[in-house]
Amino acid sequence: METQDTAEFDFLQSNPASTSGRSDAEQLKSALMNEKAAPEILQFETDLVGRIESNMDYQDEQIELLKENDDMKLVVEIFMSELSRIRYLLRAYLRVRLQKVERHVMYILDNADVAARLSGPESQFARDYFVLFGSHMKAMAANKLPEAFSSLVRQAAAHPTKDMVPAPSLDQHVFARVLEDRGNATVDEEGNVAEFNRGDLFVIRYRAVQQLVAEGAVELV
Known part of the structure; x- marks a missing residue:
């Protein structure tokens, strides 16, 4: 197979859609490191994740075609290994973000600017998680307290601020x-x-x- 055919599989090449000169794989790795190190949840990388998911689907199809050629077994193994690495990075990126949603769900949903950083599925997850978390906390503790102290966001109903909402x-x-x-x-x-x-x-x-x-x-x- 000619170089121009196999080059399409190289995630490490700089993507034309990127203005940074870095490949999508490098940008994803950077996004993962940023998300791990930052105390707050960052803006979801919509365009980057979309390109990577589309590229992975395309490469899955191309790998299946290459498998029909016995002479391409080594190339297929290399491409599959690289594809697995990208999938791992993407899953890690999404997992770290969901962990942050769980940790600061009340803070996120209470701040429109922060909530806007979530993807559509993340927003739905945050709302569902908050409902389940709230129901559990009320059943286990809040409903057993006097009404003035049963809030999940204030230590006492008279408090002017939501002093029980943990913030990063x-x-x-x-x-x-x-x-x-x-x-x-x-x-x-x-x-x-x-x-x-x-x-x-x-x-x-x-x-x-x-x-x-x-x-x-x-x-x-």
């Missing part, structure tokens, strides 16, 4: 690698400034690089 700590320290030159940027409430140049590595509060992570100028490691 944006002041958690993270390792951050700079992907794009951004010059000087304010990194704390005191107005201290740091210079962000491509390749720099920082140990820094997540809050300071939150927007840069969202823009793809910084990745977490």
Whole structure:
């Protein structure tokens, strides 16, 4: 088989849809690392996941065709191994996000901007999980307490804020690698400034690089 035929199977090649110069596989790995390291749930990578899922379906079909050729057994094994690696990364990415939904479901659903970061299936999962979680907590504890203290979101009904809704700590320290030159940027409430140049590595509060992570100028490691 000619090189131009087998090249279509290489997830490591840079995808034309990417403006970063990195392949979809590399972008997925970065998205997984960001999601693992960030204390909050990040924006779902809709376009990236869509491209990867479509590519995997296509490559599954092509691998089945190649299996008919005995001379391509080694090539098929290589392609299948690479496909398994991508599936593992994708499952890990989705699993980490669902774990965050479970951990901060009330916070997510209570903040429209954060809830908007979820995919459609994730949003449905969050709503279903909250209903089940709420029903369980009420049956096990809340319904046995006086009405003034039976809320799942407030320690007492008179409290003005939802002080029982756990929120992610944006002041958690993270390792951050700079992907794009951004010059000087304010990194704390005191107005201290740091210079962000491509390749720099920082140990820094997540809050300071939150927007840069969202823009793809910084990745977490």
